[in-house]
Amino acid sequence: MYRFSVELLVLLAVSSVFSIEVDTDLGRIRGANLTSRLGVPFHAFRGIRYAEPPLGNLRFVNPQPIKSWAPSTFDATEDGPMCPQPWDNMTDVSEDCLRLNVYTKDLKARRPVIVFIHPGGFYVFSGQSKYLAGPEHFMDRDCVLVALNYRLGSLGFLATGSKDAPGNAGMKDQVLALRWIQKHIHRFGGDPGSVTLVGYSAGSISVALHMVSPMSRGLFHRGICMSASPYGPVQYQNNDLRLAHRQAKLLNCSQESVTEMVECMRRKPYLDYVSTYNGMFEFGWNPTLNWKIVVEEDFGQERYLIESPFKTAKRGDFYKVPLITGITEFEFLSGAFFDLRNESIVSKYNQNWEDFAPIALILERNSTQTRTATRVLREKYMPESVDKLEYPKSLKGMGELYSDALIGVAYNRFLRLMAPHTPIYTYLFRYKGRYSFLKNPDNQEAMGPVHHDELLYLFHVGLVSPLFKREDPENFMIERLTRMWTEFAQKGDPHNKNDEYLKTLNWPLYNSQNQAYLEIGTNFTAKTGGFFQERYHIWDELYPLSSYS
Structure with missing residues (x-):
């Protein structure tokens, strides 16, 4: 009996070292104790x-706030599931996915x-720590x-x-998460009066849209929009029935009545949506931005x-909130790289550019303006490939065209629309590291900086890179980026002398006169006159x- 009690006490002591509990208005939450990149607990x-x-009637509509789980203790020691999407390990996927992760060093502090x-284009990835959003870099800074x-x-x-x-619905999920943060983040040492949204790609579009949505007003105080904006070449609509019908057909749901169609789609298992993902795209993974905000x-x-x-x-x-926004040097070179190495896609482009290019470039379909635009864009971006697209000859031009159509033009418009009203710092990311989201499969050489590559220095991106050490060459970029972003989160200004x-x-x-920006490479250099202006002028x-309007 005595021996059992000692073992139990030892077990309890060990478990308390590895876990931590917080009381909230919803109930108690148990977390885990971890260590940052540089060894900070x-x-x-x-x-x-x-x-x-x-689930059920809550599919496709506004989310409902979580109900209290008291007197139980919520186990938050591991990542929750990601939202339904194709993934190697489908046990990591669930429709019960409206979850968030909180990382903090001091429960009694009041940190930004x-x-x-x-x-992920509004169709893949998650906020999980193990793949894309490892917190180890930011936890060396003073923030939640x-x-x-x-x-x-x-x-x-x-x-x-x-x-x-x-x-x-996905945007309203984000709003509900921001409302949760306003109510509960003080329990984790966070300041609800100092919330900075950092979004990448679809997340960046989200941050910029939260500035114009009546639902999001007052829920945050600064924004960092990385590699995307909601001001691309296509006008906004109040529905996307074309895509809805495509999904219904893949799910074997009748399309005669919208109400009956949606009711049928509500009853389908989420795995049916996952298994039909490929069929939702028209060729390859085009259009990249398939699901639209309306x-x-x-x-x-x-x-x-x-x-x-x-x-x-x-x-x-x-x-109006202070902003940081920027893009990478080669953005969607990856899309061009893989499309040009795909014989089927190259054949489609070479045989019928004016029909297939608008899909990949996310332009209006079947309009005279678009047919003219696709011809002009091919002539301007790929004069060497007007007769025939092929790899590798067309890679540079196609990479720049994809980059501008999907990211650059909308980013440039975001600057011009916001700058008269709110302070903006902007950057061009040109640092080529050892790791990248685009590696040439022939020789494993990193081809960046492309779309997502800055994330390697802000987060531990387990999908792509190891957890960097202090002595690694990436250390200086991690230190500078996380410090600039945290300074901005603290006071709306990235500087600290x-x-x-x-x-x-x-x-x-x-500002519109000097068009100043920061070039982020091995050196961080202030420049004026903007960048890629000749290319953006083609689109203007x-x-x-x-x-x-």
């Missing part, structure tokens, strides 16, 4: 539910909160980090223009967007910003 609370699971909204999941693909963005599926009609629901973001931005009637890594930083604010002539 921190607390991790992962997989916390912030919304009721979006950084909220990460993950990339939150990473969240939101519904993806048709389960998150089905938009029939009816009350059955008004659209934007302007919602009023069916009595709280609406995420009530008018076109172009209209709101031009009027200057949006929630007292910080050894930032004391020489000179990052001027952007084809799709003038003045024509959007």
Whole structure:
């Protein structure tokens, strides 16, 4: 009996070292104790539910806040599941995915909160720590980090223009997570009055849209928009019935009545959505931005967007917060690389460029303007490939065309629309490291910096790289990026003359006259005159910003 008691006491003592508990208004939450990249201990609370699971009648509609689990203790010692998507290990996927992770070093502090909204085209990835959003880099800084999941693909963005599926469910998930943070983050040592949204790609589009959504107003105080914006060449619509019908057909649901179609889609297992992902794209993984944000009609629901973001931005009637925004040097070179090495896709382009290019470039379909634009774009970007696209001859031009169509043009418009109203720091990321989201499969050489590559220095991206050590060549970039982002989260300004890594930083604010930006490479250099302006001018002539409303 005595021996058993001693063993039990030892077990309890050991478990207390590895876990930590926090009391919230929802109930008690148990987290884990982990260690940062440089050996600093921190607390991790992962997989916390912030919304009721979006099952049954909650599919396709606004999320509902999570109910209290008291007197139970919520086990948040491990990552929760990712939202439904194709994945190697499907046991890691569930529709009960509206979860968030909180990382903190001091439960009694009042530190700035950084909220990460993950990339993935609104159809893949998650806020989990093990693949894309490892907290070890940021936990060497003085901040509280939150990473969240939101519904993806048709389960998150089905938009029939009816009350059955008004659209934007995944964006409303994000809003509900931000409301959760306002109510509960002080329990984790975070300051609800100092919340900075950091979004990449689809996450960056999300951050910029939270500035114009009436639902998001007041829920955050600064924004960092990396490699995307919601101001691309296509006008906003109030539904995407074309995509909804495509999904219904793949699920064997009747399309005669929208109400019956959506009811049928509500009953289908989430794994049926996962197994039909490939069929939702038209060729390869095109269009990259397949699921769209829509302007919602009023069916009595709280609406995420009530008018076109172009209209709101031009009027200057949006929630104004200080911003950092930027892109990488080669952005969507990866898309061009793999498409040009795919004989079927190259054949489609060479035989019928004017029909297939608008799909990949995300332009309006079947319009005279688009047919003219696709011809002009091919002539301007790929003069050497006007007659025939082929790898590797067409790679540079195609890479630049994909990059501008999907990222660069919208980024440039975001700058121009926001700069008159709110302070913006902008950057061009040119640092080529040992690791990249694009590696040449022939020789394993990193081909960056491409889309997502800055994330390697802000987070531990387990999908792509190891956890870097202090002596690794990536260390200086991790130190500088995480410090700039945390300084900005603290006070809306990335500078700190007292910080050894930032004391020489000179990052001027952007304005339309000098178009100042920071070139981030081995050196951090302030420059003026913008970048890629000749390329963006081609788009301005084809799709003038003045024509959007």
